[in-house]
Amino acid sequence: MNDGILLNVEFYIVGTAVNTMTILSIVYFSGSGHTHLMAEALAEGASKVADTKVQIFRITGEQIHNGRWHNAEILEALNQSDAIVFGSPTYMGGVAAQFKAFIDCASSAWFQQLWKDKLAGGFTHSASPSGDKHGTLISLAINAAQHSMIWVGAGEMNQNGVNRLGSYMGVMGQSIPDFSGTKAAELDAGDRLSAELYGERIANATKKWNN
Secondary structure (H helix, E strand, O other): OHHHHHHHHHHHHHHHHOOOOEEEEEEEEOOOOHHHHHHHHHHHHHOOOOOEEEEEEEEOHHHEEOOEEOOHHHHHHHHOOOEEEEEEEEEOOEEOHHHHHHHHHOHHHHHHOOOOOOEEEEEEEEOOOOOOHHHHHHHHHHHHHHOOOEEOOOOOOOEOOEOOOOOOOOEEEEOOOOOOOOOOOOOOHHHHHHHHHHHHHHHHHHHHHHO
């Protein structure tokens, strides 16, 4: 009789855990606005998953002083997250300097392994179809590995405009540059959908990982 009651209690605990709110944070730098649009699309996709709280944190040059980035509030929010998605445009084959400043500051979390076993992902954008964007995604994945995080790839086949650049490490976007400064940033429809699907994938993976 007591054994039966114990089983019912344990089942109730497991059942309620499924509905526990998970926190997915997107932290990124955007120079011309394209990476920002990708971050918004990714957040939109993640928000489709029930019981998921999505947070967006934009790294800016104004947050950097004497060559060092620091924002205690952002770092604490990331520490409390279940998943962190990193985003940066690809500049000269790698992450933007502003985002690298954030990565270096986050070594404070690395020392304590505060991000260990959190899920991670990455996205990037450049003006040319290649632009060596894969180097940026690899850099973001290595950073996640340093923190002992679990990396989630894009998971979409190259079809119907989705994953049109054929990236599986993370999501890539590409737009023809406008050097006039008069045109607002625009994102290819397929790249936007790829980012949405990626956000939804990571949110679902986070649910499974936590439960």
